Amino acid sequence: MSDRTVTPDTVIFDLGGVLIDWNPRHLYRKLIPDEIEREHFLAEVCSPDWNLQQDYGRPIADANAVLIERHPEKRDLIEAFYGRWDEMLGGAIDETVAILEALDEAGVRLFALTNWSAETYPRAEPRFPFLQRFRHVAVSGRQKMGKPDPRFYRHLFEVGGIDPRRAVFIDDSPKNVAAGAALGLTAIHFTDAGDLARRLTALGLPAR
Numbered sequence: 601m602s603d604r605t606v607t608p609d610t611v612i613f614d615l616g617g618v619l620i621d622w623n624p625r626h627l628y629r630k631l632i633p634d635e636i637e638r639e640h641f642l643a644e645v646c647s648p649d650w651n652l653q654q655d656y657g658r659p660i661a662d663a664n665a666v667l668i669e670r671h672p673e674k675r676d677l678i679e680a681f682y683g684r685w686d687e688m689l690g691g692a693i694d695e696t697v698a699i700l701e702a703l704d705e706a707g708v709r710l711f712a713l714t715n716w717s718a719e720t721y722p723r724a725e726p727r728f729p730f731l732q733r734f735r736h737v738a739v740s741g742r743q744k745m746g747k748p749d750p751r752f753y754r755h756l757f758e759v760g761g762i763d764p765r766r767a768v769f770i771d772d773s774p775k776n777v778a779a780g781a782a783l784g785l786t787a788i789h790f791t792d793a794g795d796l797a798r799r800l801t802a803l804g805l806p807a808r
Contacts, residue, residue: 607805611703611767612712613711614713616715616772618770624681628677656744700730712736738759
């Protein structure tokens, strides 16, 4: 974290892994009982890099077509990734949501910066009412760019009128945290809600 002479007035949250428990294993434990086979599928077929391309704006139909051509025998498993995508959502991370609510009630400006497909984000919104507490949610799939690209952070700065020197950024990905810090944000690597609360309190923010 960078040094501060004033209390931050803005907090920017990542969503998945910080406020929302998203994990493809919630679904694929049902579809691939064998752990080794399941982990291989999620590493080599419907891999994080493949999924990230949808977060960056690639249409789901195109993404499925690419994998089905490579792995025709796994067509049903591939199509399930987005066809049953809602089953990957395990729910809100309540302890972090409580921190979000405390910040909001204290009048702190709240934003979200998320790598998320433009096609699936609308399916999550109704499930998580706390998303309405954000002044703006920047969704990578809508902007056709995402973290850790500095342009995506700057997009949010412009939309939200954010001075990065007075803003805190929270993310569970070290490379995304490093990118935010390079732009002048006080960047916090999220590990758990207790650690986050302590770090925010140290910055003078009401986290409980």
